[in-house]
Amino acid sequence: MEAIAFYLFAVLTTVMFLITVLTNHALYALSALAAGMIFISAFFFLLGADFLGAIQIIVYTGAVMALYAFGMMFFDTTRDVVESRTSPQIIFGLSGLAALTVVAMFTAPIISENITALYPAIDGVGNSQMVGMVLFTKFLIPFEVAAVMLLVAMIAGIVLAGKKMDHSLTLMKEEEIERETNEKAQV
Amino acid sequence: MEVAYIIETLIKIVVILLVFSALAGFGTYFERKILAFMQRRLGPMHVGPFGLLQIAADGIKLFTKEDIVPTNAVGPIFKIAPVITAATAFMAAAAIPFLPQFTIFGYTVHPIVADVNIGILYILGVMAVGFYGPLLGSLASSNKFALISAARAASVFISYEVVTGLSLLAPLMMVGSFSLIDFNNYQAGGIGDWIIWSQPVAFVLFWIAAFAETGRTPFHLVANDHEIIDGFGTEYSGMRWGLFFIGEYANMFFISFVIVLLFLGGFGDGSVLGALGFLLKMSFFFFFFLWTRAAWPDIRPDQLMWLCWKVLMPLAVINVVVTGFVMMF
Numbered sequence: 001m002e003a004i005a006f007y008l009f010a011v012l013t014t015v016m017f018l019i020t021v022l023t024n025h026a027l028y029a030l031s032a033l034a035a036g037m038i039f040i041s042a043f044f045f046l047l048g049a050d051f052l053g054a055i056q057i058i059v060y061t062g063a064v065m066a067l068y069a070f071g072m073m074f075f076d077t078t079r080d081v082v083e084s085r086t087s088p089q090i091i092f093g094l095s096g097l098a099a100l101t102v103v104a105m106f107t108a109p110i111i112s113e114n115i116t117a118l119y120p121a122i123d124g125v126g127n128s129q130m131v132g133m134v135l136f137t138k139f140l141i142p143f144e145v146a147a148v149m150l151l152v153a154m155i156a157g158i159v160l161a162g163k164k165m166d167h168s169l170t171l172m173k174e175e176e177i178e179r180e181t182n183e184k185a186q187v
Numbered sequence: 188m189e190v191a192y193i194i195e196t197l198i199k200i201v202v203i204l205l206v207f208s209a210l211a212g213f214g215t216y217f218e219r220k221i222l223a224f225m226q227r228r229l230g231p232m233h234v235g236p237f238g239l240l241q242i243a244a245d246g247i248k249l250f251t252k253e254d255i256v257p258t259n260a261v262g263p264i265f266k267i268a269p270v271i272t273a274a275t276a277f278m279a280a281a282a283i284p285f286l287p288q289f290t291i292f293g294y295t296v297h298p299i300v301a302d303v304n305i306g307i308l309y310i311l312g313v314m315a316v317g318f319y320g321p322l323l324g325s326l327a328s329s330n331k332f333a334l335i336s337a338a339r340a341a342s343v344f345i346s347y348e349v350v351t352g353l354s355l356l357a358p359l360m361m362v363g364s365f366s367l368i369d370f371n372n373y374q375a376g377g378i379g380d381w382i383i384w385s386q387p388v389a390f391v392l393f394w395i396a397a398f399a400e401t402g403r404t405p406f407h408l409v410a411n412d413h414e415i416i417d418g419f420g421t422e423y424s425g426m427r428w429g430l431f432f433i434g435e436y437a438n439m440f441f442i443s444f445v446i447v448l449l450f451l452g453g454f455g456d457g458s459v460l461g462a463l464g465f466l467l468k469m470s471f472f473f474f475f476f477l478w479t480r481a482a483w484p485d486i487r488p489d490q491l492m493w494l495c496w497k498v499l500m501p502l503a504v505i506n507v508v509v510t511g512f513v514m515m516f
Contacts, residue, residue: 025261027261027264027323027326027327028261028263028264030323030326031264031267031319031323034316034319038316050303050304050305051305051308051365053305054305054308054309054311054312055308055312057312057313057315057316058308058311058312058315061312061315061316061319062312062315062316062318062345062348063315063348066318066322066341066344066345067345069322069326069337069341070338070341070342072326073334073337073338073341126304126364127304127305128304128305128365168489171489
């Protein structure tokens with residue numbers, strides 16, 4: 001049962017990401033990437049890591065892909081994207097690296113017989129509680145550093161976008177907008 | 188045992204699908220009737236008694252209408268988008284307990300498809316995926332009104348997910364579990380135990396965000412009839428458009444169930460009275476969706492963003508901090 005589900009989702013995920021890479025169509029790439037992200041969460045569910053599975057869906061599909069979708073608003077998504085492949089060396093190098101990674105991934109289990117979990121799963125403790133325990137004891141500092149980085153990014157975003165925050169065309173009267181456009185035309 | 192479990196789950200899935208697809212049809216009827224009575228009209232009344240067969244007539248119309256895919260649209264994505272809306276709505280239902288467990292012919296039935304221990308997180312995640320329906324549908328249909336709708340869909344859903352998540356954080360801290368059944372058991376002691384009394388702010392915020400998540404009237408910008416035709420649905424016809432509709436109404440029902448389970452005691456101690464009360468409370472929230480549509484105008488996109496980021500989100504954060512302090516001391 002578990003094996004069937006694993007192979008089903010493995011094939012689905014691989015196909016989705018292949019579509020993402022191989023297609024010239026921005027909309028196909030976006031949809032396939034989103035679908036792939038959802039299918040990946042199935043592996044977390046299969047491994048019993050429900051919390052991470054749900055987080056995978058919420059963060060990657062709900063938030064990250066939605067930001068890509070925001071970017072897509074500025075393209076004509078119904079046309080093919082013309083890609084220029086000027087450097088075959090880079091493509092060769094990257095695909096070679098990818099192939100090497102795959103080989104490493106498949107041979108890794110050979111040397112992994114004596115692997116033991118650093119933080120073994122505790123019986124009778126919920127999934128999310130276990131994540132919380134590790135996160136707020138062993139990995140507290142990286143966690144806090146990530147929080148500070150997010151704060152910095154947020155402030156930077158506000159500074160970048162906030163220059164014309166008080167300037168709202170929707171709240172202005174007709175005459176004000178006209179006057180402003182006239183002034184701009186004169187300049 | 189294994190086979191029996193699989194069969195039981197399949198039966199539950201089929202029952203939920205059938206009941207809520209039918210309820211989506213009845214939902215349109217209730218909406219028309221209630222809107223009509225609030226506006227001193229009669230609503231549908233010619234087809235069948237009290238116009239009840241109007242649902243059947245609408246169904247026949249939707250199923251037999253020609254399925255048009257516009258020439259410039261991106262075919263596969265255009266065709267799959269309505270399915271995403273409907274499918275995610277029903278997937279979210281998997282973690283909702285619709286009734287307390289009951290025994291029939293000596294066999295105990297748990298009316299929940301999968302009691303995962305991260306229930307509410309799963310529901311939020313799947314509902315978050317639901318916005319790909321309107322988004323992909325409108326991007327694929329190469330229509331200017333649909334494009335505006337896509338931009339609005341992306342901004343509204345992302346913003347209000349923040350409010351939903353943050354407002355839920357405070358009750359989650361109190362209960363200490365993501366499972367909706369644990370939420371229900373936490374409040375099983377009676378009206379005094381309901382989370383709404385200890386978390387009124389979270390309740391109101393979640394309720395407001397529910398309107399945005401389902402795209403109902405005060406926040407109906409994604410498909411605002413009077414300015415962008417039908418938004419993402421402009422190019423759709425027949426049953427594909429109908430699937431968007433089923434998804435929207437199913438979502439309204441499911442979010443009403445979730446609100447009651449989270450804040451208003453759910454089915455209580457699991458008696459017949461509790462189950463009846465559960466359905467009554469759920470119906471009130473569904474009715475409230477329709478009531479608001481009759482009573483409130485739509486608001487502008489910039490007002491919606493202002494409300495989300497400058498009012499609701501700070502309130503939600505303050506609520507979480509206050510809850511934390513109260514629980515600590």
